[in-house]
Amino acid sequence: MDVKAPATIPYFLKEQIRELIVDGTFRPGQPLREQDLEQRFGTSRSPIREALRLLERGGLVVHLQRKGFRIRRYSQTEIRQVYMLYAELEAYSIMQLSEAADSPLLDDLRRHEARIAQAQADADVRGYIGALRDFYLASARFTGNVPLADTLSRLYEQVEPLRYNLVRRTLAATPADQYHRGIVPALAQRDLAGAARQAHVLVREMLPRILSAYEQWAGDAGDEPGDDRLRVA
Template identity: 30%
Template sequence: MPIPETTPTLERPILRESVYAQLRDWIVQGVLEPGEQLRDQELARRLGVSRTPVREALRRLEDERLVETAKNRWTRVKPVDLKEAEQIYPIRAVLDGLALRLAFPWLDKASLSTMRKANAALRSALKNADIPAAVEADTAFHDEYVRHCGNPELMEIIRGLRVKHHRLELTYFGSPQLGLVSVEEHTGIIEAVVAGDIRQAEQRLNRHFHNALTRLKRQPQDRSPPLRKVLPSGVFRP
């Protein structure tokens, strides 16, 4: 089939994806706080782009329930909702349990060492009240068995859920003492894997997610994330 004589001008998907990814990361990391209003003109200026890719990104983030709008009034970061946590944590418990079971034969000494180091980094971050670093270390711990599960579809689903889970954990780890309980639960999971007891490892992982939800629900819900960063300017150039 010959190439058409006339074709529409192609958009710049790399720029559009970059703007989306940056705004999503700012929301997930708490740089843009829950309830904060989002003005496309200001965001475009900060990112060094036109308003079009910003508007497209905001619509996409609204579809993903990270942003919400009131027509002709405001667009804002969707507040962290415990109801969402009650939906996400049980799903993660089931899917991560499956990932751990599939990965179990492939979790060697190097993998266990990675999990231990991530857990140690989590403990250190919590003791230093470095909440973003705590979330990153927790993600690294769970990612080690997820990436060894050998099921790309399962990995994609878990990583998709992780975006919203990340926001919830900024709240969860906002209380270092509660967060330190996760360190001990992680240790128990590792011990079960070392002992070759996959059933015990799955049970401990399942309890870990359910216990984390219980602890999250006990925390005050009227505070903002513990970190606030200044938005940089000129991140992208068209």
């Protein structure tokens, strides 16, 4: 794979490897051998190692003593915990809109809804996931609460491979508004509590599907000993 990298090589490599994790090219529990990555990206070991450290910090890979780096394999408990946290923070971010003028936010959300619908029509899994991410991060970003927006963004990055795995299996049979229905109408009526409840419900509704799809995806990949816990930062 011939890749022309910019000056910030480790960050460039991090994004390249992250995409391969998200789209399932690298499977849960799979070792990430530095020598193999050197050959894939045509670069030296030092920036590869730094990129893997960045991914470890973001929660997508783990480093095990004497075993090296590998793709994080999530337990069902970890997935439930992070999705419950995400549901609570998403609902909280909507409730914080009470002090903000909401017309620009509604315009943004409707644009994201249109992108979601178009991606669904085009069977564009990556586009669907990206538009859904932007839809759910919009409220937190609009409040100006930077710690909240950053935390939600990091949580989303950690579960993005799980969400991609679900959507690629189910997109053709999924209504375009499956994962965001009812939120914009409630916000348009200034029903923040109703919109927050609906966001909470939708995130929770996704959880059983995420768990089922991930169990199939992970397959027979074996767990490794060590500290493999999902982290926010």
